[in-house]
Amino acid sequence: MSRSARRPPSAPVPAPRGLGHVRIIGGRWRGTKLAVPDRPGLRPSGDRVRETLFNWLMPALPGARALDLFAGTGVLGLEALSRGAAQAVLVERDPGLAMALREAVAKLSADAEVHAADALAWLAGCADTFDLVFLDPPFAEGLWERALAALVPRLEADAWIYVESPADRVPTVPAGWILHREGRTRDVRYALYRTPAPQPAATLRPDDPPATTE
Structure with missing residues (x-):
């Protein structure tokens, strides 16, 4: 009787490749890890930068x-939502990243919309x-000035705008924007701007005489 051929041991199943994680560091979802596909040039803001940014933003987040x-x-x-923002809109042109964003939003039951679209076309x-x-x-595409100009009509009065760029690059912002805070790491400059608050209409003081006409 012939012996059955011995089957070779099963090769170990390789771990899935192309996935990384980001972690929400504050608020109601603190410590939650979210899976993200690996993409060339994808560069999540670091934990230290985010902690500094959201300390700056703390008074502005509730209801934003x-x-x-x-x-x-x-x-x-998503960190903004975790810390008290009311709603968020996430715009990402890469289909795989947009799908991961939708999965993250569903996982968190977050009040967020995800749009798989080119950012500038979506803004238009x-x-x-x-x-x-x-x-x-993406740093390699040099889109700061175009995106900042396109944002102007989409901002509420007294809005906050966070801008991240290479450490040696200071993007030109629209006239009237006020630099609130900035910082640098070895690789990035991170800055928070504010649009001007609306000016109250001129009114007469109680002791001003009424205008006269001839």
Whole structure:
């Protein structure tokens, strides 16, 4: 009787490749890890930078409507929601990243919209306005000035805009924007701007004489 051929031992199943994680570091979802696909040039804002940024933003977050324009991992928009923002819109053109964002939003039951679209094209067709915007575009594409100019009509009065860029690059912002805070690491400059508050209409003081006409 012939012996059955011995089967070789099963090769170990390789771990899935192409996935990484980002972690929400504060608020109601603190410590939650979110899976994200690995993409060339994808560069989530580091924990230390985010902690500093959200300390700056703490008074502005409750009830804010936030836009994470070049969302990537979505960690800025989702961190804002975790810390008290009311709603967030996440815009990301990479289909795989957009799918991961939708999965993260579902996992957290977050009040967020995900748009799989080019950021500038989406802005051109957007009619909404926002209290808070995160702008961290792919560094290699040099989109800061174009995106900042396109944002102007989409901002509420007294809005906050976070801009991340290479450490040696200071993007030109629209006239009138006020630099609130900035910092640098070895690789990035991170800065928080504010749009001017609306000016009250001129009124007569009680002791001013009424205007006269001839």
